[in-house]
Amino acid sequence: MSDCHTPSSNQASVVQAVAGVPTIALAGQPNMGKSTLFNLLTGLNQHVGNWPGKTIEKKEGFFKHNGREYHLVDLPGTYSLTANSPEEVIAREYILRQKPDLVLAVVSAANLERSLYLVSELAALPCRLVIALNMVDVAGQEGIEVDAGKLSTAVGVPVIPLVATHARGVDDLLQAIHMELQSPTQKERSMPDIRADHRQVRSDLEVLILPYLPPGYPPAWCALKLLEGDAEMQGLVRAAVPAGTSKQVDDILLKHDDAFLAIASGRYAWIESMLRTAVHGQRAGQISITDRLDRYATHPVSGLAILAGILGLVFWLTFTIGSPIQNALAKGVVVPLASMTGTLLAGAPFWLRGLVVDGLIGGVGSVLTFLPILMIFFGAFSLLEDVGYMARAAYVMDNFMHWMGLHGKSFLPLFLGFGCNVPAVLGTRTIESRQARLLTIILAPLVPCTARMAVLAFLTPAFFGPNAVIVSWGLILFSLVLLVVAGVILNRVLFKGERSAFVMELPLYHTPNLRTTGMLVWQRSLSFIKKAGTTILGISMIVWALSVLPNGNVETSYLASVGRALEPIGRWMGLDWRLTVALLTSFMAKENSIATLGVLFGGLTKAGLAQTISAAYSASTGLAFLTVSLLFIPCAATVAVIRQETGSWRWTFLNIGLMLALSVGIASGVYAIANAMGV
Amino acid sequence: MLEKLLNLIRDHGVISPSALSSQMGISPRLLEVMLEDLQRRGYLDSIEEPEACASGACQGCAVSGSCGTRPRVWQLRQEQEAVKLL
Numbered sequence: 001m002s003d004c005h006t007p008s009s010n011q012a013s014v015v016q017a018v019a020g021v022p023t024i025a026l027a028g029q030p031n032m033g034k035s036t037l038f039n040l041l042t043g044l045n046q047h048v049g050n051w052p053g054k055t056i057e058k059k060e061g062f063f064k065h066n067g068r069e070y071h072l073v074d075l076p077g078t079y080s081l082t083a084n085s086p087e088e089v090i091a092r093e094y095i096l097r098q099k100p101d102l103v104l105a106v107v108s109a110a111n112l113e114r115s116l117y118l119v120s121e122l123a124a125l126p127c128r129l130v131i132a133l134n135m136v137d138v139a140g141q142e143g144i145e146v147d148a149g150k151l152s153t154a155v156g157v158p159v160i161p162l163v164a165t166h167a168r169g170v171d172d173l174l175q176a177i178h179m180e181l182q183s184p185t186q187k188e189r190s191m192p193d194i195r196a197d198h199r200q201v202r203s204d205l206e207v208l209i210l211p212y213l214p215p216g217y218p219p220a221w222c223a224l225k226l227l228e229g230d231a232e233m234q235g236l237v238r239a240a241v242p243a244g245t246s247k248q249v250d251d252i253l254l255k256h257d258d259a260f261l262a263i264a265s266g267r268y269a270w271i272e273s274m275l276r277t278a279v280h281g282q283r284a285g286q287i288s289i290t291d292r293l294d295r296y297a298t299h300p301v302s303g304l305a306i307l308a309g310i311l312g313l314v315f316w317l318t319f320t321i322g323s324p325i326q327n328a329l330a331k332g333v334v335v336p337l338a339s340m341t342g343t344l345l346a347g348a349p350f351w352l353r354g355l356v357v358d359g360l361i362g363g364v365g366s367v368l369t370f371l372p373i374l375m376i377f378f379g380a381f382s383l384l385e386d387v388g389y390m391a392r393a394a395y396v397m398d399n400f401m402h403w404m405g406l407h408g409k410s411f412l413p414l415f416l417g418f419g420c421n422v423p424a425v426l427g428t429r430t431i432e433s434r435q436a437r438l439l440t441i442i443l444a445p446l447v448p449c450t451a452r453m454a455v456l457a458f459l460t461p462a463f464f465g466p467n468a469v470i471v472s473w474g475l476i477l478f479s480l481v482l483l484v485v486a487g488v489i490l491n492r493v494l495f496k497g498e499r500s501a502f503v504m505e506l507p508l509y510h511t512p513n514l515r516t517t518g519m520l521v522w523q524r525s526l527s528f529i530k531k532a533g534t535t536i537l538g539i540s541m542i543v544w545a546l547s548v549l550p551n552g553n554v555e556t557s558y559l560a561s562v563g564r565a566l567e568p569i570g571r572w573m574g575l576d577w578r579l580t581v582a583l584l585t586s587f588m589a590k591e592n593s594i595a596t597l598g599v600l601f602g603g604l605t606k607a608g609l610a611q612t613i614s615a616a617y618s619a620s621t622g623l624a625f626l627t628v629s630l631l632f633i634p635c636a637a638t639v640a641v642i643r644q645e646t647g648s649w650r651w652t653f654l655n656i657g658l659m660l661a662l663s664v665g666i667a668s669g670v671y672a673i674a675n676a677m678g679v
Numbered sequence: 680m681l682e683k684l685l686n687l688i689r690d691h692g693v694i695s696p697s698a699l700s701s702q703m704g705i706s707p708r709l710l711e712v713m714l715e716d717l718q719r720r721g722y723l724d725s726i727e728e729p730e731a732c733a734s735g736a737c738q739g740c741a742v743s744g745s746c747g748t749r750p751r752v753w754q755l756r757q758e759q760e761a762v763k764l765l
């Protein structure tokens with residue numbers, strides 16, 4: 001093992017190892033502290049170049065310990081010794097062909113699961129090996145204790161604890177290297193197990209390739225790499241063996257093309273056994289609390305019940321606390337402000353008084369009185385998110401939809417839609433089939449995004465007062481059922497019932513940070529106020545202008561004309577022209593329906609918008625209006641993304657048409673049933 | 680171990696790493712390494728958050744902040760695809 005001290009002559013290196021100076025190769029995965037250790041040992045006595053024929057950096061240098069000099073070569077960071085990347089090829093070629101006197105494997109005590117795969121491969125090579133167990137301090141902070149002695153006994157090589165960033169344990173490490181070079185460990189190394197059938201196949205391959213392998217390549221190791229599907233090794237063997245042997249090798253590999261799983265499984269079983277022997281603690285308490293809670297929160301049945309309960313609780317909190325404040329603001333601020341401004345502007349031109357009192361205060365003012373409701377709504381969702389529950393909600397629904405037979409490639413994008421329909425439409429990019437993608441895009445607006453839910457939180461108390469919680473809860477559940485039914489039909493039609501499987505990561509539960517929640521509520525409220533001052537203000541002004549032109553009478557205005565033209569359709573749902581127009585304006589932004597109702601009602605009454613609406617419409621009309629609002633054509637931003645993603649106006653209008661038909665059709669049915677039931 | 684892991688994912692349809700690691704009897708960290716390895720080998724696809732969430736495409740929405748951080752998701756590839764990649 002000592003014929004490789006000097007870098008080969010074709011290497012672009014100015015470092016010339018002196019004969020008799022042992023060479024140590026530093027191996028390890030990225031981010032395990034390998035470079036820190038290299039710099040610590042070599043200091044300024046190092047050279048940086050490139051590996052021959054590659055653009056990958058090569059670092060080598062010298063250091064002294066107890067009067068002895070050592071040559072240190074920093075191998076590229078690698079996860080394994082399989083040729084998945086140029087770095088892995090360089091590392092293994094160096095170890096096999098240059099034969100350093102010792103390989104120093106740097107592993108992280110805080111991330112031993114990740115580090116040990118490479119060690120399992122290095123242990124199988126005929127080289128002297130020492131393990132530097134780095135980052136023991138970080139592991140300690142995380143409650144992980146690694147017993148270096150037990151790990152050493154289990155692997156069969158010296159293991160030295162180290163904190164390279166603080167130069168702790170370096171002397172012990174250098175002493176272990178010196179000892180290993182003087183008298184190598186005689187213990188038998190522990191090796192990953194190989195399945196019996198693969199062991200036989202490996203032997204067969206070994207016999208076939210043995211006479212043709214280049215010097216330095218251990219036949220058993222090469223045979224294993226062939227079985228693993230290592231492309232580099234397959235190329236090397238094909239180039240070296242005669243055609244007949246090559247065919248025999250190919251035949252064997254074809255028969256055992258699943259061998260990678262078995263071989264890698266053997267390595268993971270080896271890692272698991274090493275961990276069980278040498279590692280204690282792993283923040284077990286925290287994990288077990290999460291596991292205990294998840295037993296219920298992610299259970300297919302109790303998880304759904306908890307999700308429905310939490311949704312109901314959010315609406316209950318929002319309405320119980322927010323509605324009285326909203327009413328007080330409407331009666332105590334908006335109505336007096338409209339009255340006072342009307343008096344102040346008594347002498348002003350008609351259009352100016354109308355614009356300010358009805359357009360500005362009636363429209364934007366009405367929307368702003370709902371801010372307390374929204375803040376509680378935002379706060380509740382921020383808390384659920386911060387605690388870690390929102391990921392569970394998605395998981396439970398995904399599980400339910402999988403159980404219903406919905407194809408995952410459709411439902412994953414759909415579930416992004418709970419935040420906003422825009423990413424849901426963009427999320428369909430993972431679907432390869434254009435047909436499936438287009439139909440999933442059509443389904444996306446059926447997801448009740450948080451903007452629609454917020455509008456529901458606005459309007460339900462206005463129509464239903466104390467029954468708002470049960471109505472809004474029922475409407476959200478209804479829209480989810482509708483989504484699932486549509487999804488199942490989509491799956492049957494497009495994916496022929498084919499199923500897919502997922503692993504979804506769930507964060508640990510943790511105590512919410514009230515400051516973070518407060519900041520989120522503040523940012524979202526601010527964003528809402530900005531929207532009220534721009535989009536909603538603009539639409540309110542237009543709605544007001546259309547409501548007074550051409551002769552100052554709302555009943556004969558352009559807006560009334562548009563509303564009355566559509567009223568026949570509106571009547572199917574029990575909507576008069578005012579509600580029909582309010583629905584239409586929600587296209588630009590969902591909140592505009594409230595602003596429009598504010599313009600048409602708010603500034604004119606002393607009771608405030610909520611009570612005026614409550615007095616003006618029956619419960620069945622209210623229910624139909626909420627249903628059509630929840631399912632209505634998506635907002636302008638979503639429509640724009642649908643156009644962009646489908647690249648077709650035809651599909652965009654088809655989507656609008658379908659949502660229009662579905663929302664009007666279902667709301668008409670809801671109105672008819674509610675009337676028949678005497679609601 | 681990897682065969683058992685793939686079978687569990689296939690059988691459950693949707694499963695969390697925590698449930699998987701407890702059924703496999705291994706630590707969640709080792710499971711994560713195995714999932715990443717299967718992803719590198721083409722048995723699993725990692726589904727990333729759509730560009731829209733990072734691009735600010737839904738900034739106009741007053742409640743876009745409630746999108747939050749999406750969890751990491753791996754999807755099992757169709758077997759024939761996985762074999763082809765190997």
